[in-house]
Amino acid sequence: MKKIRIFMTVIVITLVFSLAAGSLLAWSRMRGLFEPPASGSSTALSEMNPSKSGGLPVYSDSLSLMLVNQSNPLPSGYQVRLADFEGQKVDERIVPALKQMMEKARTDGCPLTLSGGYVDSDGQNRLYEDEVQRLMKNGNLSRVRAENQALNTVGKGGYSENQTGLAVTFSADGKQGDDFASAKQYHWLSENSVYYGFILRFPSEKESLTGMEFQPGHFRYVGTGNAVKMREYSMCLEEYAAYLSKQSQN
Known part of the structure; x- marks a missing residue:
């Protein structure tokens, strides 16, 4: 009878230690899910911070x-x-x-x-007029035709x-x-x-x-x-x- 009690005591102690070890392992894993990454983890930080991963303004x-x-x-x-x-x-x-x-x-x-x-607007108008003059001279176009054609390549100031x-x-x-x-x-x-x-x-x-x-x-x-x-x-x-x-x- 005494041997049986000793045997049962050993089993209970073993079960208690097993449960305690399992609980400790589970707690450790759960804590890892909620803790922020270590400060030395540059990869994790760069993924969280767009400015460090080449992110552009929107x-x-x-x-x-x-x-x-x-x-x-x-x-x-x-x-x-x-x-x-x-x-x-x-x-x-x-x-x-x-x-x-x-x-x-x-x-x-x-x-x-x-x-x-x-x-700027004045500069754009100068570019437009230069193109009109070029088309009139090199393309032998009337001013009206040159102006219309220049609109397709240069455009006027404001537009x-x-x-x-x-x-x-x-x-x-x-x-x-x-x-x-x-x-x-x-x-x-x-x-x-x-x-x-x-x-x-x-x-x-x-x-x-x-x-x-x-x-x-x-x-x-x-x-x-x-x-x-x-x-x-x-x-x-x-x-x-x-x-x-x-x-x-x-």
């Missing part, structure tokens, strides 16, 4: 999708916030995205030259998105204008620019919608989310703005 669509063309003048009272970047003036709000994109292009062996940015500070022009390896389409940098931008919020503003197949001829070096900031969707939907800015307007009415 702006309202009233800025990013501002539509300026021959039919839509620059909004009254619009204030551009200018900053100097790579020898050009652009709106300071696009600098983080522009900087990241150009650095990535350089890393990938496709260095870009920023050859155009913000142009050009160059005044928004959100548009930029690239060149590379001595190639600019139409020649930029044959540069490897153009193909890199066609593939990657949307991930930094930029779109090719005047594609060749959308001329009837944009009112502008194909300009391979002209890119416009619209925000990453919008840029990715526009490429997915094969839409230019005019189409996308109309699409969103229709969606909001439904």
Whole structure:
């Protein structure tokens, strides 16, 4: 009888220690679920903090999708916030995205030259008049025809998105204008620019919608989310703005 009591006591003690060990292990695992990652875990911190993982600023669509063309003048009272970047003036709000994109292009062996940015109204009118004069001289056009044609390539002050500070022009390896389409940098931008919020503003197949001829070096900031969707939907800015307007009415 005494042996039985000793045997039962050993079993009870063993069970108690087993339960205690199991509880301790379970508590340890549960605590790990709720504790923040250790301060030395840079990977975890970078995933939690967009500013440390290459995150870009996000702006309202009233800025990013501002539509300026021959039919839509620059909004009254619009204030551009200018900053100097790579020898050009652009709106300071696009600098983080522009900087990241150009650095990535350089890393990938496709260095870009920023050859155009913000142009004020007077400057845009001068560009327009210069193009009119060039067309009249070289194309032997009347002034009326030259003015109409210049609208498809340059645009007048007040009706050009160059005044928004959100548009930029690239060149590379001595190639600019139409020649930029044959540069490897153009193909890199066609593939990657949307991930930094930029779109090719005047594609060749959308001329009837944009009112502008194909300009391979002209890119416009619209925000990453919008840029990715526009490429997915094969839409230019005019189409996308109309699409969103229709969606909001439904």
